[in-house]
Every structure is written in C-alpha cells, then in structure tokens.
Amino acid sequence: MNVARQVLRRGFDLAEGVLGRAFPPAWNPMLNLGALGFFFYWIITVSGIYIYIFFDTGVDKAYASIEYMTHEQWYLAGIMRSFHRYASDALVIVMMLHLLREFARDRYRGVRWFSWLTGVPIMMMVFIAGISGYWLVWDKLAQYVAIVSTEWLDRLPIFGEPIARNFLSPDALESRFFTLMIFMHIAIPLIALAILWIHLQRVTKPRINPPRGLALSTFAALMVLSLAHPALSQAPADLATVPGNIGLDWFYLPLFPVLETQPGSLTWGMSACFLIIMVAMPWLPPLKRARPAAVDLDNCNGCARCFNDCPYNAISMVARSDGTAFEREPIVNPDHCVACGLCAGSCPTSMPFRRLSDLSPGIDLPDHTMAALRDQTESVALGLSGPGRIIVFGCESGPALADTASATVGVIPLNCIGQLPPAFIDYVISRDLADGIMLTGCRENACDARFGIEWTIRRLARERDPYLRHRVPRERIRTAWAGVSGTRSLRAALQSFAEELKELPQPAPSQGHPRTNPEPVDA
Numbered sequence: 459m460n461v462a463r464q465v466l467r468r469g470f471d472l473a474e475g476v477l478g479r480a481f482p483p484a485w486n487p488m489l490n491l492g493a494l495g496f497f498f499y500w501i502i503t504v505s506g507i508y509i510y511i512f513f514d515t516g517v518d519k520a521y522a523s524i525e526y527m528t529h530e531q532w533y534l535a536g537i538m539r540s541f542h543r544y545a546s547d548a549l550v551i552v553m554m555l556h557l558l559r560e561f562a563r564d565r566y567r568g569v570r571w572f573s574w575l576t577g578v579p580i581m582m583m584v585f586i587a588g589i590s591g592y593w594l595v596w597d598k599l600a601q602y603v604a605i606v607s608t609e610w611l612d613r614l615p616i617f618g619e620p621i622a623r624n625f626l627s628p629d630a631l632e633s634r635f636f637t638l639m640i641f642m643h644i645a646i647p648l649i650a651l652a653i654l655w656i657h658l659q660r661v662t663k664p665r666i667n668p669p670r671g672l673a674l675s676t677f678a679a680l681m682v683l684s685l686a687h688p689a690l691s692q693a694p695a696d697l698a699t700v701p702g703n704i705g706l707d708w709f710y711l712p713l714f715p716v717l718e719t720q721p722g723s724l725t726w727g728m729s730a731c732f733l734i735i736m737v738a739m740p741w742l743p744p745l746k747r748a749r750p751a752a753v754d755l756d757n758c759n760g761c762a763r764c765f766n767d768c769p770y771n772a773i774s775m776v777a778r779s780d781g782t783a784f785e786r787e788p789i790v791n792p793d794h795c796v797a798c799g800l801c802a803g804s805c806p807t808s809m810p811f812r813r814l815s816d817l818s819p820g821i822d823l824p825d826h827t828m829a830a831l832r833d834q835t836e837s838v839a840l841g842l843s844g845p846g847r848i849i850v851f852g853c854e855s856g857p858a859l860a861d862t863a864s865a866t867v868g869v870i871p872l873n874c875i876g877q878l879p880p881a882f883i884d885y886v887i888s889r890d891l892a893d894g895i896m897l898t899g900c901r902e903n904a905c906d907a908r909f910g911i912e913w914t915i916r917r918l919a920r921e922r923d924p925y926l927r928h929r930v931p932r933e934r935i936r937t938a939w940a941g942v943s944g945t946r947s948l949r950a951a952l953q954s955f956a957e958e959l960k961e962l963p964q965p966a967p968s969q970g971h972p973r974t975n976p977e978p979v980d981a
C-alpha cells in the first residue's frame with residue numbers, strides 16, 4: 459500500500475508541476491479537483507433542469523423529444539444536452555482523480571477516515587445517476603444499458619420476477635418502469651448532494667468553488683466541445699431486435715462488457731470486494747496517530763487565533779472554565795485533530811524568546827512541542843559553520859530535507875510549515891543562529907494540511923496573525939514550495955540563496971545566550 463501511495467504521490471506531484479507551468483498557480487486543475495467536482499455538479503443540475511422541461515417522459519416519446527432538442531433546438535437545448543453529457547463525464551474524471559490524490563497524499567486514514575468514508579456512497583451515486591441517465595435517451599445504447607444492468611440485477615436472488623423481462627418485447631415495457639428511472643436519475647444526485655454536505659463537515663472553509671479563471675476556462679472548454687462535437691443519440695431503441703454495434707461511454711459504462719459476458723458470481727463478487735476494500739481503506743493499515751494538540755490554559759488568553767487557523771474544524775471556543783478574566787478558551791476535539799500544528803504556529807505564546815519559564819504555549823503538539831523545536835533549532839545552529847549558514851524549516855510532506863543537509867545547511871522537519879511561528883524566524887536571525895532561513899514544504903496551493911502554506915505566506919507578509927516582525931530582514935528569508943519531488947530544486951535554491959547571503963553585510967554579533975533577551979510579542 460505504501461509503495462502504491464508513494465508512486466502515485468510522485469505521479470501527482472509531477473502532474474501538478476507540469477500543469478503549474480501551464481496555469482497560474484491558483485488555477486492548477488489538479489489542485490482544484492473537489493471544487494471542479496462541485497462546478498460540474500452545478501452545470502449538470504442547471505442543464506438537467508432545462509432538458510427536463512422539453513423531455514417527454516413517455517417510453518414512446520422520450521427519444522423523439524431528445525431528437526427535437528438535439529436537432530431543432532440545437533442552439534440551446536442541444537447545447538444544454540451536450541453540457542449535461544460532457545460535464546457528467548468530466549465529473550467522473552475529477553472525482554476519480556480527487557479520490558486517487560487523497561489516497562496518494564495519505565489524507566484518508568486516521569481521523570480523516572470520515573471524508574473518505576462519506577466519499578464512497580457519493581462515488582457510487584455518481585455512477586448510478588450517470589448510468590440511469592443513459593436509459594432515458596431510449597436509443598440503442600439505452601436499450602443495451604437497460605438489458606445488461608437488469609440482467610445483472612436479476613443474478614441476485616432478491617427479485618421475485620426477473621426485471622430484465624421488461625425489455626424482452628415492445629409491449630412488455632411499462633411506462634411505470636421508465637418513470638422510476640427518471641425518479642432515480644433526479645433523486646440520486648439530490649441525495650448525493652446531501653452526502654457531499656456531510657463529506658465536508660470536517661474541513662474548515664472547504665474549497666467548493668474553483669477560482670474564477672479556472673471556472674471560466676472550463677466553461678469555455680465545455681462550450682467548444684459542445685459545439686464541435688454535440689452529444690447525439692444512437693438509433694432508437696427497438697425491443698424487437700437485439701442491440702448490435704453500439705458506441706459505449708467509457709466514463710460510465712466501461713464495465714458493461716464485463717457484466718454482460720462474465721458470470722454473475724464473479725462480477726457480483728468482484729463488486730462486493732471492491733466496495734469492502736473502499737470502505738476499509740482508512741484502516742488498511744490504520745494510521746499510527748500522533749497525539750492531538752493539547753491546550754494549556756495557564757498560557758492561553760482566549761484570543762481564538764488557533765480556532766481561526768485550524769484547517770479541520772478541530773477547535774471550538776467555549777466559555778472560560780478556569781475562573782480567569784478571559785471570556786473564552788479553546789477545546790480540541792481529538793477525533794478531528796490531524797496534529798498538523800497550525801494552531802501552535804498561530805498562538806501568540808509560541809515565543810522562543812521566553813527566557814526563564816519553559817516555552818509552553820497555550821496550545822501545542824505533545825509529540826512535537828515548541829520547546830523541543832527551539833532546542834532542535836539551537837542544536838542544529840551549533841553544528842553550522844562557514845559563511846552562508848542556512849536553517850531549513852520544512853514540512854515532512856515536502857522535499858527530502860535530509861538530502862539537503864550539509865556543513866552550512868541545517869534542516870528541521872515540521873509536521874507542516876504552518877507549525878512554525880514567525881517568531882522563530884526572528885529568533886534565528888536576531889540571535890545569529892544562521893545567516894538565512896529557508897521555508898519549504900508542499901507545492902503552493904497543495905498543502906497537505908490545507909492552509910499551512912497560505913497561513914505562512916500571509917504571516918510573513920504581515921496579513922495574518924502572528925505577524926513576522928518588521929525588524930526581520932526579508933532578504934534573509936526564502937521560500938521554496940517544492941513538493942515531494944522538488945529536492946533537486948530545493949538544493950539549487952539553497953545554493954543560490956547561500957551565494958546571496960554571502961554578499962550581505964554581516965549582522966551584529968550575538969548578544970550572549972539566545973534566550974537571555976526577552977522580546978515583546980510583535981504587534
């Protein structure tokens with residue numbers, strides 16, 4: 459499983475890199491798969507409502523009504539039909555890529571099981587809704603889909619009367635059956651939408667809308683496709699004949715030839731195995747979990763920065779319980795916390811300058827504390843020598859940090875780059891622990907902890923608390939959002955950064971021990 463994940467992850471990282479060169483960073487489709495899924499869902503809904511106005515639900519008239527839309531009213535209903543078809547195909551593509559990407563990034567185990575598990579029925583419903591859509595056209599393909607799927611259902615010993623009988627002869631097919639398909643085609647996407655809402659309950663501010671530029675260009679691409687290759691029906695269904703040569707839709711129906719030719723025990727068995735594996739995935743094997751963030755009320759003023767920065771809805775602010783004058787306090791829901799450390803990175807008490815007391819912030823990761831981070835920073839700094847010393851703070855999901863370490867480059871891994879409070883940068887530079895600092899991690903807009911990179915960029919730019927102090931020389935800081943396959947580019951960035959650092963004037967010598975100079979919290 460691990461090998462499959464790593465191979466896929468590299469594949470996705472490379473694809474993101476290639477698309478990153480073709481699109482502005484925020485538009486990269488690979489980084490907007492969930493949002494594109496919603497975008498296609500809305501297009502399918504709007505175009506579906508329009509088509510439904512002109513669709514005749516009777517078995518005899520369905521085909522003719524769709525032909526009318528496609529040929530007579532091609533300029534609107536025809537285009538809507540094509541939009542409906544192509545957006546449905548695109549939904550399958552982005553959904554499957556989204557699923558594989560979450561797997562590749564290991565964002566489906568541990569407390570993240572919830573989003574994965576709720577994704578499974580959504581995936582099934584997308585396929586069932588799409589397949590039922592093909593019936594409604596009532597052409598040769600619809601006839602094929604109807605026969606193969608009902609014969610497949612009949613292989614289960616649950617239906618008294620074989621339902622495939624409905625499609626044996628023209629007079630056997632009842633309009634009632636057809637109405638049932640229409641009901642399914644509308645009801646299932648609505649249920650899927652409700653489950654999508656549940657799917658997003660454990661992520662803060664989910665990205666459900668693609669950036670405007672990406673939305674407009676996707677819309678334009680659908681339009682071009684719809685005009686160049688309008689969706690067409692095949693010959694009308696004729697229950698008196700067996701459908702012969704039919705063109706399959708490979709997005710929704712790739713398994714139909716298998717269902718048609720293989721024994722029911724095999725196809726039902728394989729489907730059941732696939733479903734069981736999908737459901738069990740988050741526990742295959744279970745994630746060895748880091749302990750969740752812990753609050754220390756003695757050091758908390760109830761400012762709610764941790765609450766605002768948590769990407770997984772794991773923190774709530776409640777009435778203060780310790781009798782102090784502060785109104786609120788954070789509590790962490792351990793079932794939601796992924797131990798990313800963004801909360802500790804945002805806490806104003808995560809101050810490495812604190813002198814006598816232990817560095818114990820209002821919120822911290824028990825397995826990766828701020829105090830340990832400060833100790834590690836100091837000991838790594840002690841090992842550096844020569845001009846152009848650099849400390850790299852990097853996320854464990856990014857480039858291979860250990861491969862970049864040298865006599866002048868010290869590396870400090872973090873759970874996520876957002877775990878680093880800007881005060882640490884100030885601390886390193888003002889205490890001359892290194893000449894420069896490199897921050898690295900996942901690709902921009904592709905943070906494994908969702909907001910780590912965004913919060914870091916905004917903290918450095920003084921747009922989001924906690925701000926990086928004005929006094930920190932910006933020319934001594936670099937960022938390299940390199941991703942898991944970006945070790946080489948990180949090494950190159952470090953090399954050129956070291957050269958630049960050597961050109962800078964030497965900072966004033968350090969004033970005694972690093973911790974002997976307490977600093978106020980920056981405003």
Ligand code: HEM
Nearest residue numbers: 492493495496553557560565570573574577578581664665
């Ligand atoms: C139409 C289908 C789907 C849509 C529109 C959709 C949409 C989304 C969106 C918008 C997010 C939040 C992304 C973010 O803001 O970071 C998300 C998260 C997630 N989705 Fe889906 N999803 C779909 C299907 C699936 C399926 C089939 C699976 C897997 C079986 C899945 C697994 C996940 C997981 C594991 C996350 C959480 C990622 C994290 O922990 O950060 N999704 N989805």
Ligand code: SF4
Nearest residue numbers: 768795796798799801
């Ligand atoms: S460690 Fe991450 S998920 Fe857990 S409470 Fe802090 S910010 Fe939220």
Ligand code: SF4
Nearest residue numbers: 758761762764805820
């Ligand atoms: S950021 Fe720190 S001080 Fe503010 S509420 Fe959270 S734990 Fe308390």
